[in-house]
Amino acid sequence: MLEIIQNNWMLLLIGQYPNGPLGGIVATLLLAIAGLALAFPVAVLLAVARISPFRWVSLPAAAIVHVVRGTPFLMVLFWSYFALPVLIGRPLSGFWTLVGALVLYESAYLAEVIRAGIQALPKGQEEAARSLGFGYFRTLALVILPQALYNSLPALIGQFVSLIKETSLGYVISVNEFTYAAAQLNSQLLVQPVEVFTILAITYFIICFTLTQSARWLEQRIARSRQGRPGRREAQPQTDILATEPMP
Amino acid sequence: MIRFDKVNKWYGPDVQVLNDITAEVNKGEVVVLCGPSGSGKTTLIRTINRLEPINSGTITVNGQETHAKSVDVNRLRRDIGFVFQQFNLFPHMSVMDNITLAPRKLRGMSRAEAEEKARTLLVRVGLEDKAGAYPSQLSGGQSQRVAIARSLAMDPPIILFDEPTSALDPEMVGEVLAVIKGLAHTGITMMCVTHEMGFAREAADRVWFLDKGVLLEDAKPDAFFSSPRHPRAQRFLADLRH
Numbered sequence: 154m155l156e157i158i159q160n161n162w163m164l165l166l167i168g169q170y171p172n173g174p175l176g177g178i179v180a181t182l183l184l185a186i187a188g189l190a191l192a193f194p195v196a197v198l199l200a201v202a203r204i205s206p207f208r209w210v211s212l213p214a215a216a217i218v219h220v221v222r223g224t225p226f227l228m229v230l231f232w233s234y235f236a237l238p239v240l241i242g243r244p245l246s247g248f249w250t251l252v253g254a255l256v257l258y259e260s261a262y263l264a265e266v267i268r269a270g271i272q273a274l275p276k277g278q279e280e281a282a283r284s285l286g287f288g289y290f291r292t293l294a295l296v297i298l299p300q301a302l303y304n305s306l307p308a309l310i311g312q313f314v315s316l317i318k319e320t321s322l323g324y325v326i327s328v329n330e331f332t333y334a335a336a337q338l339n340s341q342l343l344v345q346p347v348e349v350f351t352i353l354a355i356t357y358f359i360i361c362f363t364l365t366q367s368a369r370w371l372e373q374r375i376a377r378s379r380q381g382r383p384g385r386r387e388a389q390p391q392t393d394i395l396a397t398e399p400m401p
Numbered sequence: 402m403i404r405f406d407k408v409n410k411w412y413g414p415d416v417q418v419l420n421d422i423t424a425e426v427n428k429g430e431v432v433v434l435c436g437p438s439g440s441g442k443t444t445l446i447r448t449i450n451r452l453e454p455i456n457s458g459t460i461t462v463n464g465q466e467t468h469a470k471s472v473d474v475n476r477l478r479r480d481i482g483f484v485f486q487q488f489n490l491f492p493h494m495s496v497m498d499n500i501t502l503a504p505r506k507l508r509g510m511s512r513a514e515a516e517e518k519a520r521t522l523l524v525r526v527g528l529e530d531k532a533g534a535y536p537s538q539l540s541g542g543q544s545q546r547v548a549i550a551r552s553l554a555m556d557p558p559i560i561l562f563d564e565p566t567s568a569l570d571p572e573m574v575g576e577v578l579a580v581i582k583g584l585a586h587t588g589i590t591m592m593c594v595t596h597e598m599g600f601a602r603e604a605a606d607r608v609w610f611l612d613k614g615v616l617l618e619d620a621k622p623d624a625f626f627s628s629p630r631h632p633r634a635q636r637f638l639a640d641l642r643h
């Protein structure tokens with residue numbers, strides 16, 4: 154196995170680049186990062202819409218979240234493959250098709266993570282900002298979201314791990330990424346499929362496990378920084394934060 | 402300055418928390434609001450800045466009917482300080498930023514100007530050395546004093562307190578009450594929900610006694626403490642002394 158890695162590490166790392174398209178682990182990480190970076194703002198909007206006091210805002214957002222969460226990622230990927238080029242009116246590379254599918258899929262999950270972070274804040278935070286005279290959106294932007302996003306950082310890293318794993322499905326639409334590179338290698342070597350796909354699995358595991366562990370570490374850090382607040386006897390999570398008074 | 406006129410509020414169809422409240426707080430006055438647990442004190446004080454809606458009646462603040470649909474509630478609230486039992490400082494901001502946030506973002510003050518003002522306020526609440534601290538590094542009494550400074554940073558003509566000392570350890574109650582007493586009769590109109598009867602005696606112009614949503618007494622502290630008219634107020638005071 155070591156020998157396979159020694160002889161082919163460039164292919165596994167960056168695909169056929171610079172003689173061909175960028176692939177391998179680097180492409181996988183780029184896909185995941187692009188997916189996360191683009192899904193994140195969409196997710197914040199979805200989360201904010203989900204807790205809106207206006208039903209005509211919250212219901213469509215809830216519908217999107219539920220539909221996406223009830224669909225396998227592969228279906229979303231196929232749908233993106235056929236529908237996205239029609240929607241934007243021009244052909245789309247495999248890379249961006251996959252990114253589009255990741256954004257569609259992951260923003261629904263991220264939105265729920267962010268919503269949970271918002272709703273876990275004590276209701277007093279919103280009330281204090283509103284009592285000073287801040288409106289609904291400025292309260293969100295200045296007081297609620299900074300805390301909610303910080304507190305949900307570990308869960309966001311967890312979602313990033315999901316994203317990395319989902320990129321492997323890009324293989325079915327021939328996106329140059331890590332799984333694709335391994336499959337190429339396998340067809341070159343022909344006789345060592347178990348070894349090649351073991352290398353693939355172990356590498357995914359190492360990347361994802363490292364991230365999961367760092368999320369756990371971060372979680373403990375955040376929990377510690379939340380404690381030892383002597384002034385604060387208790388802060389009960391309230392579920393109806395920001396849902397009390399609609400803004401004109 | 403603050404006038405309640407036949408204010409009623411229900412939670413659901415059967416629970417009436419405010420029953421025909423009619424009363425007035427004059428400019429610069431200090432009113433202490435007391436009553437048994439669940440009598441509606443928190444609800445009443447929160448209706449003033451519209452944290453709680455009402456079902457009927459009117460509340461007039463500075464000549465403006467606060468629950469009118471046309472009122473810009475954010476504008477209204479800038480002029481009504483509110484101090485919570487649980488302080489509700491913003492934990493992701495330093496003490497300085499907690500205090501300067503509203504003047505900077507809502508009054509358009511420059512950072513330098515707002516910080517200058519915050520420092521004066523911190524001196525006033527005895528915390529001039531805590532500007533750079535974060536809320537998690539403060540004791541309860543210090544947190545509540547910062548919360549008071551944060552409210553005062555908007556120069557509100559009115560400030561409302563909802564049990565400002567009941568979340569504090571006993572040894573910290575005094576330092577917070579001293580700050581509130583220092584505010585009394587400086588021109589600011591003040592309403593304070595509290596069970597600290599010593600404070601009421603010393604600082605209040607009038608004491609309101611609320612029971613089951615009904616305003617049973619509205620009296621000068623001397624009269625209220627020496628000869629409460631209503632049997633329920635008598636019992637309430639007797640219970641407090643135990």
Ligand SMILES: Nc1ncnc2c1ncn2[C@@H]1O[C@H](COP(=O)(O)OP(=O)(O)OP(=O)(O)O)[C@@H](O)[C@H]1O
Pocket residue numbers: 412416418436437438439440441442443444445
């Ligand atoms: N959101 C709500 N829904 C239903 N009932 C409520 C709600 N909030 C308060 N109540 C009820 O309204 C009544 C008045 O509550 P309020 O908090 O104003 O009392 P309080 O005088 O401040 O009591 P305490 O001394 O315990 O703080 C109580 O019986 C309470 O149970």
Ligand SMILES: [Mg+2]
Pocket residue numbers: 442443444564
């Ligand atoms: Mg109360």
